[in-house]
Each structure stands twice: as structure tokens, then as C-alpha cells.
Amino acid sequence: MKIDAIYEDKPRGVRVPVRLSSQGDQLVITRADGRELDRWPWRAVAQVEGDFPDGAARYGLAADAHAALVVQDVALFHAMAPQGTARKRHGKIFELPLLVWIGGATVSVLLLLFVIMPMLATILAPMVPDRWQRRIGDQVSSLLVTILTDEGGDANCQAPAGQAALDRLVGRLPRAEVPPFRLRVIQSKIPNAFALPGHVVVTDSILRLSPTPEAALGVIAHEVGHIVHGHSMERVIRYSLASTLVSMLVGDVGGGVLAVGVTQMSESGFSQDEEREADAYAADRLLDGGYSPAALGGLFDALKQELKLKEGRLEKWLGSHPQISERVATLAAYPAPANPTPALTETEWKALQAICKPPASDAPSPEKTPEPAGE
């Protein structure tokens, strides 16, 4: 069966007489001279809605397709079509306004960044096997130690007197229910300390900057707090999720500079919360030992002086740590125990501060003893 129809090129307003025939599941459109013009799959053919001046029915593959068939004899056309095809109508295409898309997208992104992804990180982090966590900790800490240690400096300071003082100081922290970690002091001009699964690393300059042994104990307890709360793994997962989303969203503007900045901004809030958590852990341990948590605050003040830290809005948004003044104030609000006994004697404290560069009498040989593997 063949029926005559008109092929209408809608954007150009061109009309071509054609003949229609059916071959299996295809509607074959042939020109007047017998050459094939196109083939349409019957299952997608449907009537196109609209008011047409000639009153004839239009059939097409979509409501907004560029071409349609003008069919005079609809009954004949339906008879030619295989069962269950060509009877439907193409509905109008409904488009949501642009602002709805942008608004919905913004809400979803904020929800993902600030609620769902952090939640996922909290759930997933404890699921990483301890052995894996430790291996990641080993790798990253050895890298950070290499970067932080002064050129020609000692990456594992163990002057005997200093080490004895360090052992005594750390002995004041509870070890039960704390994942095992290796504590080491490195020689570095940068006053810093960090914790990774299985590792706590402290620079000798932060020990020397500490006004009291209790402040040094507070720093170590703060880092142990990160380990106890499992912050490192959470941070790794949260950061990888957030940076995936942000880098896709932002695109490649400026070689990723923008993506890094935005991720950092969303991350800093969580990382500041974690710092507060670790500060609280340190304060509790200091109180347990009968020391004043304000001791740690004293070190923060010293740090602020030393590094000439600025406290502006930018630092508040982008910084990984809360503002120093806020941390000092929080620590000062804890009760101060009466008559605390010093955590170390004056001699021990001096030895600990000089653990990397002991005075000549303290160091029996300038040769370092190789450190035993692991702890």
C-alpha cells in the first residue's frame, strides 16, 4: 500500500510531495521520482498537535522535529501503520524556567557539601581497615617529615635526656582506648605539630616556643585528640568528595585555581570544628592530670606573636584552624586547678626543649643511633 503525502521542512517552509509505504517497522518516505528521502521508525511516529491553516493532520517523530508529514487521509495512514503505532499524539514539550534549575542546583550542591558528604565521611572513615589507615599514615607522614625537617636537620630527635623527659611527659596521657601511634620530634624552624593514623609528629621549635611543659603536653594531647576522633581519615574522604564535586561544578577556569579555593572554603568549616574537638580533648587531659588548660592557650599566644598571624575575615573563612583568640578564650574558660605540680622539672623541661640540639655533655656521641623500626 502506498499513500501520497507532503514532506514539510518546517524551519525552511519547503513542501515536497512524497509517497509513503511501510516496510516492517519502518515508514519509508519516497520522492516523486522514486528516490528514497528518509525512513522513520513507526514506533516513534505520532500526530503533531497544532492549528494548521490547511486543516490537514501532521505526523512526526517529535513535537519539535524539523520535518513533518502532511497526511490528508488519516484513516488510510492508520491502516498502513503496524498495530499499536501512529495513534498517539506528541504532547507539548514543557520546559522548567532557568531560575528553577539554578535554584534547585544550588540547594542540592549546598546540601551535598555541608550535610551529605560530611555525613558520608563520618560513616565511611571507620570502615577503612586499620592496617590501610596506618599505611596511608606512614606514607604521608614520611613525606611531611621530609618537607618540614630543616635541611641537614634531624628527622628523629632522640637525645637521651630529652627522650627521657618526653617519655615522662607523654606517660601522663592515657593510652587505653587510644589507637597506637609513634611520637617523634623533628628538627624544624617551623613551629608545628601534626597527627596522622599511627603518627604524631612535633617540631622542636614548637617545644622551645612552649612557655611551660604543660603547654607542650597540651600540644601532644591535641594531636592525640585528632587520632582518637579519627579526624585524618574523615578529612581525606570529605576532601576527596568535596573536591570531586567542586572541580566538576566550577569547570576548568584558571587551571583549577578556583576549584581548589572553593573546596578549601567549604572544607575549612569542618576542619575548624575538628580543631575545636581536639582542643577540647587536650583540655580534658590537662584537667585530668591536674593542670590548667590555659597552659595551651599560652602557647597559642606565643605562636600568634611568633608568626605575626592576622585575624581577618579571610582567615576565618579559609583557615583550617579557628582564630587563635577564640581558642585562647575557650581554653581560659576551663576551671584552673589550684596549686598544680609542674609536669616536668626545670632540668627535664630544658632537656626536652633541646632534644634535637642537646648541649655537648648530654650527647655522648655525635653519631645518631639508628632508630628502632616502629614502636
Added chain:
Amino acid sequence: MTSELAMSGEIPVPAQGGPGDGTRVEVNVARGALIGLLLKNLVLTILTLGIYRFWARTNVRRRLWSSVSIQGEPLAYTGRAKELLIGFLLALIILVPVMGVFGVISAMTPPNTLTHLIVNLGTLVFFSFLGLMAIYFARRYLLSRTAWRGIHAGQTGSFTQFIGTHLKFYLPSVLTLGLMLPWSQAKVHNYRAGITYFGTEQFSADAKPAGLWGPYLLAWGLVAAAYIGFVSSFWPLFIYSMQMQAAQEAGDPLPPLPDDIMPAMGGMGAFGYFALLVPAALVFFHYNCRMWSQFITSSRLGAISFRLSLPTARLLYIPIVTLVVLAVLIGIMVAAFAGFTAGVDSGDPAQGFTAFLVIVAVTFMLFVGLNLVSVAWVMVEMMKAVGRYLRIDNIDAVSDIFNRGRPAPRRGEGMADALGDIGI
């Protein structure tokens, strides 16, 4: 319009090197206005945290398409930015969980282990599938939004077939470390032409790799030599750094630094092997000129045929200028990094921070500069070259072509956009 001469196939080439009779493609790009548009786009894209890029891309395409005309009739780009944005958002719904899973697995597995290697390899294979899928949808979208004389182009075929065909033709190249590339590219060109239509007419091509092997193998050999030379001269240093890392992890003292650790050519001289990449790039440019000339000349649109003959010698200024620009940019980058290291080494945190800001700014400026050069100069020069050396025969046959009834895809580039830089 078609002369007897052009139809006979024996075309006497005029003295000035033009490809003879046939319809020309006129390319008129106002470069100043294009640069202005690119800069405006850049500013707005940054201010909107990247979201303006869909409007930016649409504006640039509209301008570029309309700067190309055949028989006085310009090409039209009919895409809308909103389509790009929605396509992108929908792709994110699928891609964010997928990328997140891969990112988290990769972050959770310890580095430098077999598990990590397997995870990375799996990720690579998975993303090459996704990448091919993205190309399919992006290409379909771009063709459907391209029109000439009111007639729209388009792409047929399913994406499973698209991916399967690409994998089949590129596999020999992957297995031979790239040696089979001319064969793969010819096969893929023929396949892609076959699924491309302009209105009711389908393209076809029978490109062959014959004649391409000489320049390609020469370029391949130069790159291989540069790579082998570079790796072998740094081999002792690589071995030492492995030992050093192992010692550090175990807490052992570091192994002594061997005497002959630096590359044989004397310190940083090993980078001299990179010099081989310059002739490699020029030979590769020649390969591309010849490849596109052969491929386009082998293509048909029904009764319409094409002739392209890109003369490498006349176009060689394009890669040479690009290489000089690249060398200058790399020089600036190296200098900036040297300054950065000095700033950090000074130990003063304020100076270190300034150095950091400077390096971020320099990276950003270089990225912007590179982008401007590649779009407003390299691409425009290539378009002009195509205009100068492409001829279309029997173009009057286009009067027999009408718009097709296939619905144009409503969106399509989202996946490509989320996966990587899409260019313009």
C-alpha cells in the same frame, strides 16, 4: 556552478597553489572582537564561579560559526546556553556519585600498593568508557545545533555501537603503543562520517592510511627516542629515591647517595632529550595536514564531494609560533617556581605566603594566555587555512536536501563538560 574540469578529476593546480575550481569556504573572523568576547567571558565566568561558561561557550560558537560561509550563506549555531546548563546538571546527578565512589576508594586504599594500582587501572578503564560516551553525546549535540541554509546536521547510531566501534579500531593502537594510529584514525573517520548526516543526506568516507605511515612513524620514533633517553638518564636517581623512601618508612638511616646518580649528559642535560620533541611536533603537524587532506578528500555528502590539500610548508608557521609561545610560557613558569622556592626557603612565613600568591597568579595568567592564544590565534589560523585550501564540488546538489524529521537531542554535552575541559 560545477565545471567540467572539476568533475573529470584531472585538476590542473594553479601556480599560486590553490586547489583549483570548486566552491570555496569563506572564513572571516574579526580577531579583535573575538578576543574581547573571550576576555568578557573569562571575567563573567570567574565572577559566577564557572556557571557562566555555558553562556560563554554558546556566544563564542555563535560568533565562530557565523564567520564561516559557503556561497555567501553563513553557518548557524542554534544551541542555547540553557540546554548546556541543564545537560550538565543532569550529568552531574549520575557522575557525582560515580566519581565520588572512585575518589573515596582511591583515597581509602594505601598508596604504592598493588590494591591502589588495580583501583587506579580500573578507574582509568571505566573513565575511558565514560569519555567515549561523552564524545558521542557531545558530537551529536554539536552537529544537531549546526545549520547551513536552514538545514540541520545530525548524528545517527547508538552510543553502545559508537563505543564498541571506537574500542575495536583503537585497540590495535593501544596494544602497539600507538604504532597503528594512522590505521585507527582512518577507520574511525570512515565510521564517524557514516553516522553523520546533513538534512536528509548521509555523509560517507573511504579514507585509507596509505601515504600517512612515513611522517607518522618518524614522529613516533622521535618521541620514543626522547622518552627512552630521558627515562634512562634518570634511572639511577629513580632507583635511589625508591630506596630512600623504603628506608624512611622503615626508620632506617638513609642510603648513601651514589656518585654517578645525575644523568650522564651532565646534570640537567637530560632535559636536552626534550629537544627531540620539537622536530617530533613539526613532523606530527605535517602528518596531521596530510591526514586531514586525505580524509576530507575521501569524504562525500551524496553527490557533493570535497577536496582539501593543506600544504605543510605554507602552514608550518602555525606550529612554530605555537612552540615559541609555549617555550616562553614554560620559561616564565620555571622562573616563577624558582622565585617561589626562594621565598619558601627564606623561612619567613610572610614571604612564603607572598611567593605562594605570586605562583597562583602566574599559573592563572599563563592558563588564560594559553587559552587566548589557542582559540584566537591557533584555531583561527587553522580555520583560515581550511578556507584557503578546501574546495567543494557539485554543491548545487544541496538543493535536493531537506531537514530531517529526527528530533534533535535536547541536551548532550553535560557528561563531556563534567568530565573535562571541552574547549569552545
